[in-house]
Amino acid sequence: MVRPTMEDVALRAGVSRALVSLVMRNSPKVSDVRRAAVLKAAEELGYSPHAMARSLASRTSTVLGVMVSDLHNAFFAEVVDGIDEVAREQGFDIIINTGGRSPARERRALESLQSFRPAGLILLSPVVPATAISKAAEQLPIVLVARPSRVSTVDTVNDDGEQGARLAIDHLVSLGHRRIAHLDGGEGTQAGPRRRGYVAAMEAHGLTPQVVSSEYTDTAGARAIRSLIESGTLPTAILSCNDFNAVGAISALEDAGLRVPADVSVVGYDNTSLAALRHVSLTTIDQPRAEFGRLAALALLQRVRDGRTEPVRHLLNPSLVVRNTTAPPGGLR
Amino acid sequence: MVRPTMEDVALRAGVSRALVSLVMRNSPKVSDVRRAAVLKAAEELGYSPHAMARSLASRTSTVLGVMVSDLHNAFFAEVVDGIDEVAREQGFDIIINTGGRSPARERRALESLQSFRPAGLILLSPVVPATAISKAAEQLPIVLVARPSRVSTVDTVNDDGEQGARLAIDHLVSLGHRRIAHLDGGEGTQAGPRRRGYVAAMEAHGLTPQVVSSEYTDTAGARAIRSLIESGTLPTAILSCNDFNAVGAISALEDAGLRVPADVSVVGYDNTSLAALRHVSLTTIDQPRAEFGRLAALALLQRVRDGRTEPVRHLLNPSLVVRNTTAPPGGLR
DNA sequence: TTGTAAGCGTTATCAC
DNA sequence: GTGATAACGCTTACAA
Numbered sequence: 226m227v228r229p230t231m232e233d234v235a236l237r238a239g240v241s242r243a244l245v246s247l248v249m250r251n252s253p254k255v256s257d258v259r260r261a262a263v264l265k266a267a268e269e270l271g272y273s274p275h276a277m278a279r280s281l282a283s284r285t286s287t288v289l290g291v292m293v294s295d296l297h298n299a300f301f302a303e304v305v306d307g308i309d310e311v312a313r314e315q316g317f318d319i320i321i322n323t324g325g326r327s328p329a330r331e332r333r334a335l336e337s338l339q340s341f342r343p344a345g346l347i348l349l350s351p352v353v354p355a356t357a358i359s360k361a362a363e364q365l366p367i368v369l370v371a372r373p374s375r376v377s378t379v380d381t382v383n384d385d386g387e388q389g390a391r392l393a394i395d396h397l398v399s400l401g402h403r404r405i406a407h408l409d410g411g412e413g414t415q416a417g418p419r420r421r422g423y424v425a426a427m428e429a430h431g432l433t434p435q436v437v438s439s440e441y442t443d444t445a446g447a448r449a450i451r452s453l454i455e456s457g458t459l460p461t462a463i464l465s466c467n468d469f470n471a472v473g474a475i476s477a478l479e480d481a482g483l484r485v486p487a488d489v490s491v492v493g494y495d496n497t498s499l500a501a502l503r504h505v506s507l508t509t510i511d512q513p514r515a516e517f518g519r520l521a522a523l524a525l526l527q528r529v530r531d532g533r534t535e536p537v538r539h540l541l542n543p544s545l546v547v548r549n550t551t552a553p554p555g556g557l558r
Numbered sequence: 559m560v561r562p563t564m565e566d567v568a569l570r571a572g573v574s575r576a577l578v579s580l581v582m583r584n585s586p587k588v589s590d591v592r593r594a595a596v597l598k599a600a601e602e603l604g605y606s607p608h609a610m611a612r613s614l615a616s617r618t619s620t621v622l623g624v625m626v627s628d629l630h631n632a633f634f635a636e637v638v639d640g641i642d643e644v645a646r647e648q649g650f651d652i653i654i655n656t657g658g659r660s661p662a663r664e665r666r667a668l669e670s671l672q673s674f675r676p677a678g679l680i681l682l683s684p685v686v687p688a689t690a691i692s693k694a695a696e697q698l699p700i701v702l703v704a705r706p707s708r709v710s711t712v713d714t715v716n717d718d719g720e721q722g723a724r725l726a727i728d729h730l731v732s733l734g735h736r737r738i739a740h741l742d743g744g745e746g747t748q749a750g751p752r753r754r755g756y757v758a759a760m761e762a763h764g765l766t767p768q769v770v771s772s773e774y775t776d777t778a779g780a781r782a783i784r785s786l787i788e789s790g791t792l793p794t795a796i797l798s799c800n801d802f803n804a805v806g807a808i809s810a811l812e813d814a815g816l817r818v819p820a821d822v823s824v825v826g827y828d829n830t831s832l833a834a835l836r837h838v839s840l841t842t843i844d845q846p847r848a849e850f851g852r853l854a855a856l857a858l859l860q861r862v863r864d865g866r867t868e869p870v871r872h873l874l875n876p877s878l879v880v881r882n883t884t885a886p887p888g889g890l891r
Numbered sequence: 892t893t894g895t896a897a898g899c900g901t902t903a904t905c906a907c
Numbered sequence: 908g909t910g911a912t913a914a915c916g917c918t919t920a921c922a923a
Contacts, residue, residue, distance in 0.1 A: 228675070228697055228698075230915090230917085231916065231917065232916080240893080241893065241894050241895080242894090242916090242917080242918095243894060243896095243917095243919080244892085244894075246918060247893090247918095249917095254892060254893090255892070255893085256892065259892085259893085271693070271697065273669060273673060274673060274916090274917080275675060275916055276670075277609075277610030277611075277613060277614060277674060277675065277917090278610075278915075278918090279916080279917055280610060280899090281899045281900065281901090281915095281916080281917070282916075282919080283899085283917080295635075296632075296634075296638055297636070297831070299632065301629075302630040303630070305629055309656070309658070309663075313666070320674070321653070321654035321655060321656070322652070322653065323642070325639065333646070337609075337651045337653075339606060340606060340607060340608065340609035340610075340651070341609055341653075341674070364561055443836060444836065447836060473835075475837055476835070479837075498630070502776050502802075502805055502809070503776060503777070503780060503809045504776065504805045504806070504808060504809035504838070505837070563899090563900055563901090565900080573909080573910090574909065574911080575900090575901085575910085575911095576903090576909075576910055576912095577908085579901070579902060579903090580908090583902085587908060587909090589908065592909085608899095608901065610900085610901090611900035611901040611902090612901050612902070613901085613915090614899095614900080614902090614915045614916065614917090615900075615901040615902040615914075615915055616901075616902050617902085617914095
């Protein structure tokens with residue numbers, strides 16, 4: 226169980242260690258015979274380079290660290306796909322760690338990631354305080370995804386939540402809705418912009434906003450609907466803070482004998498795989514997740530390789546995905 | 559942007575590099591005064607140990623590599639939680655990489671993980687050929703989760719799919735169902751045991767198995783139901799190969815004007831977060847996912863630290879979670 | 892084109 | 908307790 230080293234390969238191929246090193250980094254200045262011999266020896270020994278030793282010696286790193294705040298959320302999986310795509314193209318490896326939505330655990334994940342001395346770090350929706358981030362940013366380039374920041378040393382990639390909410394409201398208004406409530410995400414990341422966008426869009430249409438306090442879960446969505454029904458203030462359409470909340474809302478509406486979308490229309494946010502299920506078929510707002518990842522990786526590489534120092538702020542446009550939970554009000558369809 | 563080293567800390571604290579090293583590994587044989595001085599200097603400099611250099615020098619690794627075949631599947635997130643829990647307890651760090659369900663990408667992920675020379679590797683439902691796994695197992699300890707293996711050098715952690723299917727059938731039979739079809743997972747991992755368990759359980763009850771070819775997606779589940787309806791062979795109950803398939807089946811049943819569970823009962827498999835949504839509320843088979851992770855990490859640590867060499871094969875018991883998609887047949891409820 | 896030797900940041904083995 | 912010094916596996920001038 227002891228892994229072969231360059232020395233072993235060199236011995237077996239009858240060359241020096243340095244030459245093996247050249248072959249491994251496929252330098253052009255190695256004769257074909259020697260190269261073949263080295264490759265053969267490496268193959269036979271099952272040798273593969275030791276990334277840490279390499280990075281130590283070369284004083285460079287081809288590793289990008291990725292901190293995923295919540296592995297349970299498929300949202301991040303697609304962002305990672307985007308990161309992975311760009312990183313691989315550019316010859317970088319990624320290592321992932323997860324924070325489990327707990328600041329303490331996330332802190333540990335960050336430290337662990339940094340102990341590998343990666344070229345840079347991409348943080349997906351981190352929950353640690355901003356000071357922890359700016360402190361880390363003193364040591365290496367950092368890109369934040371799905372979390373805004375004013376720290377001038379970090380880049381950010383976000384979706385324009387205000388515009389997303391506006392798209393949803395415009396859609397509902399164009400269907401004929403006038404009374405549209407927003408089930409608010411409370412403290413959740415991105416809840417602020419979505420709420421502001423909702424209020425602004427309603428007012429732009431001359432309508433009265435109705436913000437209902439809720440959370441990013443299906444039970445919270447159901448609870449909010451029940452309170453609306455009890456207070457007799459149920460509108461004809463709902464904009465939920467995310468897809469889970471929307472599914473909870475739909476289920477509570479159906480429990481109350483109301484039909485979606487005939488009696489009430491519902492719009493989600495995020496276009497998770499849940500929304501696409503035919504059983505749900507939720508009208509929702511899509512964020513270009515893989516693009517988030519690609520831009521984040523690109524931003525990091527610009528700092529790492531091209532030495533960029535001014536921060537970049539990507540604000541991506543979400544889009545509306547119309548499915549089967551929205552229709553004109555009052556069953557007019 | 560240049561990270562401080564032990565040398566810097568030593569200089570600042572007015573001690574030798576070796577002493578700093580001792581403090582960092584909190585050795586008991588350092589005077590309190592010196593320790594405090596070193597810690598203070600490290601803090602001021604923002605110093606944290608260099609994991610790669612440490613591992614290189616100590617010829618040991620406190621890193622566990624985790625390959626997640628599909629980050630989009632929340633199933634793995636909980637397994638990772640279990641791994642993380644045990645690893646942290648025992649002073650190990652984990653680094654994650656993903657294979658995106660593509661053998662080529664997975665191979666790359668495996669190589670990348672190995673280049674960090676981790677103490678061992680945990681592979682979650684890998685799709686690479688068995689030979690690739692046994693080759694890797696020559697270099698370091700490997701544990702496979704959700705994929706069986708006969709390679710004597712690797713440990714495995716799986717759920718007992720046959721028993722899971724049996725639990726579902728026993729439940730349906732006890733409700734009074736006699737005609738129960740299985741929507742089969744085809745080539746998918748774990749589809750085999752579930753199918754065998756279904757057939758065996760049906761025969762044990764003196765019933766005729768009805769296996770319908772399908773896949774692990776909601777559209778496939780819907781398609782299978784439509785074909786059953788068209789052929790006039792729709793039974794009173796369905797055991798799906800997984801939750802997605804079950805949700806697709808439910809949706810197709812409702813589209814056809816049938817009620818679930820009044821007209822047809824449906825059981826899923828996996829107890830994903832989807833099943834728990836109140837809008838779905840699916841009766842399903844639960845696998846102890848976090849336990850998978852814990853056992854996998856423990857198995858790895860036994861090899862790494864205690865030098866165990868005989869393989870272990872964990873086969874965990876699934877359990878039945880009854881929700882609202884199962885009832886006695888014929889709307890007798 | 893190939894080999895030699897000096898590091899990279901750390902731990903480990905000794906002396907003191 | 909504390910401090911030199913030799914590894915660890917690799918890269919990289921610099922020589923040959």
